[in-house]
Amino acid sequence: MAKTVKSGDNPKQRQRKGFWSPEEDEKLRSFILSHGHSCWTTVPIKAGLQRNGKSCRLRWINYLRPGLKRNMINAEEEEIILTFHSSLGNKWSQIAKHLPGRTDNEIKNYWHSHLKKRLLKSQSSQNATTVSSSSSESLVACGKRNPENMVSSLVISFQRLPENKSSSPSQESNDNDNNYYSSSAPDEIPRLFFSEWLSSSDPHIDYSSGFQDSHHNQAPNLEGTVSDYEDVDRFHYNEMMINNSNWNLNDVVFGSQPQKSEAGE
DNA sequence: AACCTGCTCAACCGCACGCTG
């Protein structure tokens, strides 16, 4: 699938472009989990990848890092995007900070493919009539919303699980992703959000200690993570992490420290 | 069945910013 760069494009570097192969993903993932990414420009060299550092960084952030949510953006998240976009504009990375497990790229794509059109449509229809009562559109049209409240409502909605799985038409066709909310987790805890811990990780804290197995001994902060569950998709992996850890939802969402004292160390 | 069109999303590109020597 990867569209390989013609070898003559840049004979000196011979860097690949295009889609990543599973082998490349595995190389990058295992390297970062073992060594971290203190310097992205050296990551492809050390990991044995014929990619540039930016490409590696992007692949990690948007696809490989633990904690990413891969299901469709739900109505609550959509509202958050709309809310923050109304106040921040196209600051996708800023918006993404309020949506754990989502990347700026994902939000940007969603905006351009869904929300932008809808917003334009609602704005045009607003000229003729008052705002519709549909949640997202009406809230956007009303303009002033409180981002802080929106985040709280997201958390609450996660806890009770959104019932509007098919807020977006295409969601219905995505069985696996729908299972994200509805399936195996008995206590209905959403599978989230390790990226936030990793990206903001306090170097003094060993986040892995709460859930790692004894045989993991490579990366100080990341050991015992994805590589433990090679055959498990990362969403189930996240669930496993939560189920096997002493973190609770508030720890996850609000980024508070895991209660290590109860981790049975 | 074949073709067309629109949509989605992964990835690339270029610019801006911050850090370091």
Add this chain to the structure above:
DNA sequence: GCAGCGTGCGGTTGAGCAGGT
């Protein structure tokens, strides 16, 4: 103060897919 380098961000592109005709 300046130049070089690395990183982060936002805009854009294009392959693949799904639905429509």
